[in-house]
Amino acid sequence: MSGTSEGPTPRAGVSPGAAPSEVTQRDHQGFDLSELREYRAAFAAAALPMAVVDHLGRIVRPNDALGALLGTDPTSLTGRLAADLVGLTSDSTARQEYTEVLRGTRPRLRCARRLKHADGRPLWAEITVAPMGEPPADRAGRVLLTVADVSDRRELRERLRHLRMHDPVTRLPNRTLFFERLATALESAPPADGTASRHGRIGLCYLDIDGFKAVNDTLGHRTGDRLLAAVAGRLTDCAEADDHRTGGHLVARLGGDEFAILVDDSSGTHQLTELARSVLAALQRPFEVAGHRLSVSASIGVVERSSAGTSATALMQAADTTLYWAKADGRARWTLFDPERNAHRMTRQALSSTLRPAVDRGEFTLEYQPLVGMADEVVRGVEALVRWNHPRFGLLAPSRFVPIAEEDGTIVELGRWVLRTACRQARRWQLEHPDEPPLFISVNVAVRQVRDSDLVADVAEILAETGLDPGLLQLELTESAVMGSSGRPLRVLQALSDMGVRIAIDDFGTGYSNLAYLSRLPVSVLKLDGSFVRGFRYEDGAHPSPADETIVEAMVQLAHRLGLTVTAECVETSGQAERLRRIGCDTGQGWLYSRAVAPERIAELIGSRPPEG
Known part of the structure; x- marks a missing residue:
């Protein structure tokens, strides 16, 4: 019959005809309380360190794993700024992106940070900050912070990088790492106002081994590899003996019988020429390799100049040219880069x-x-x-x-x-x-x-x-x-x-x-x-x-x-x-x-x- 009702209107959360025991209990915001209890229990028991963070960046609820990671009672973390605890303030880019996530203008932040475990050991952590869905208005801005220990993954990556960046024969840095370090040295040149303690100069000894091909051809590549390893050891000794002056020496094998010693904070031409002399003297001493007494020497191109205005390409071109001069002048010698001679060559x-x-x-x-x-x-x-x-x-x-x-x-x-x-x-x-x-x-x-x-x-x-x-x-x-x-x-x-x-x-x-x-x-x-x-x-x-x-x-x-x-x-x-x-x-x-x-x-x-x- 029109205008009549079939029964009373059911209350929210109660199905028509449902027994009282089946009525779902909800909080004042309409959330299923039993589900919330389950989520909170799972959150607290999770092995992954986590925390709920409000729109101001303060920790609202940390889990036990986060407290264990930081070596403190998790309840003491409530109210603290999450960014300070996981190192997000030390990087301007990460700090900016974190703020954008809190404001809801960025969907996610993921970055790696070096932290310290409660037992004192360092660890690499992957920090993730993401919104917690679309909750009611009074929960707007809350985000979930997770801290994943990726130390093992990082260590594996570093080991792979080391293999990729180092020569397997001599264990020295290879060409790739050399140019990476060279680029870094040139980019980190001190300011021109003279306030820095660095000299603002860069030096390079670029050399190859005179007579190495004869060793390879007559005694085989295995003996040749052992000789290269012995040469690498003497070059490293020379670099370490000179390193006390300024530090920052890098010895690298660039390929074949070519080596380089990079001095990324040179004190001047005198330092580089003295280093070249010591290298020449060290390599002229006979080598005992695989039962053979081997005598070799080196031709060395020496370049020393201001870091400002110098590119890696220009430095290496100058070094290559100077090495060529050393070989053309008779080998078993070092030669210093001469701008006038180079201008003549360019002409x-x-x-x-x-x-x-x-x-x-x-x-x-x-x-x-x-x-x-x-x-x-x-x-x-x-x-x-x-x-x-x-x-x-x-x-x-x-x-x-x-x-x-x-x-x-x-x-x-x-x-x-x-x-x-x-x-x-x-x-x-x-x-x-x-x-x-x-x-x-x-x-x-x-x-x-x-x-x-x-x-x-x-x-x-x-x-x-x-x-x-x-x-x-x-x-x-x-x-x-x-x-x-x-x-x-x-x-x-x-x-x-x-x-x-x-x-x-x-x-x-x-x-x-x-x-x-x-x-x-x-x-x-x-x-x-x-x-x-x-x-x-x-x-x-x-x-x-x-x-x-x-x-x-x-x-x-x-x-x-x-x-x-x-x-x-x-x-x-x-x-x-x-x-x-x-x-x-x-x-x-x-x-x-x-x-x-x-x-x-x-x-x-x-x-x-x-x-x-």
Whole structure:
């Protein structure tokens, strides 16, 4: 019937028809009291240390496990700030995130903290703070704090990290740990105001073992590994002996037979060089390894500089470069990083990387220095001297780039360009001055041009192309390149001579000086090295060297008896010219007559005597 009720409305928590014994008891907030008692009992008995924390960060209810962990009655923890008990205030990031969890703006905080157990032993704990669900309003902001002992897990992780960061052969820190420590040392440089006790400098001894490969190859890798371990021990001893000064030395094996000693608070260059000396002395003592008495040494690159403004990459590049210098200088030594030498190396690298394209870009030019008859001081010929008009470094003399070109083989292409350009210019002078005796052109030829290219074919092609008579071409080779020539080089020289080209020995008197070779080689000209000519000077107050004059006179007489002509280089004064003329030199070359000049200036000198100076 409408408007009538089927029975009384049941009270909250009571099912219709339920017996009184089945009525669930609830607290004033509606929570099942029996369930709450069960939860609290489980909370108190839990082995995991826990605490309920209110929105102000105070402990509301700790469990027994937390009290046992901290060595106190759990009831005494009520009301205390949880962050202080588990070290959340020592880290600004963790403190901020903890506050956000309390405010309900962050869902969870998890971090690791080093705590002390009640029995005094240290432990690593994983701290977790998370909201306790969505309780009624008067419980808003309460969070559950748990403290899990993860010491075993942490110890395992540290052991694995140690294995990953250390060399199994020497037990030294490996490359990974070395660079980690290096980065930390550079990041922790002291402030510039001078208030810190640290020096603010960093040092590195970077070394490898001279002779180690021979040990590995002859005695096997097992003996080699034992030697490396013995080397590591001596390096560690040296580092520890020096460590009392500043501390912070790290000895590491970077790979193979390469080691490093990092001094992350160097007191200066003197400390690093003394450390390098002690290492060198220690490693030069024989090693007794697996029944063998082994002698090795080390090459050491030493770098010391301010930590500020230094990167790990820059420091290691400097160390690697300096180690290379030590090995290039003779091994079994230490070498200190030299900024000036490094700048020269960097310039050399820059030149090397741009040398080959520069030939294609036409960045080279030729200047010409007159070769003057000593008897009448008339220009007989010119020597072609190449210059590099570098877009960054300006006009460069041959000494700056020719050695690089010889090393990387670019000299073949560059030499071919020089030869073609010089022959073309000599032919042009001849055509422009038909009434004057033609000038011969002298061109320098590198050893690699003789050995690595078909020089005979190149010369024949260029002479045919330019129309220059072979008798007007003189090719200059150094004495060390010509003396002792046999096989293909000798055949090349002979073929060029048969073609009518003159062969000159440059810088004669400074190489092998085996005069017996002169009778066997197709040589036409000897160019006396300038070191002999400089001994003839009176004008600068120095007394001329009688020995130099005697040697030059003997060489001139010998050359003439063999049918050779003689050119004196580096003639700078009229006194030198007079004495060389009296001795019998045929031609002279030097600043007395002219420096190397542009081709237009040579055109003005054809058929005339060059002005002195």
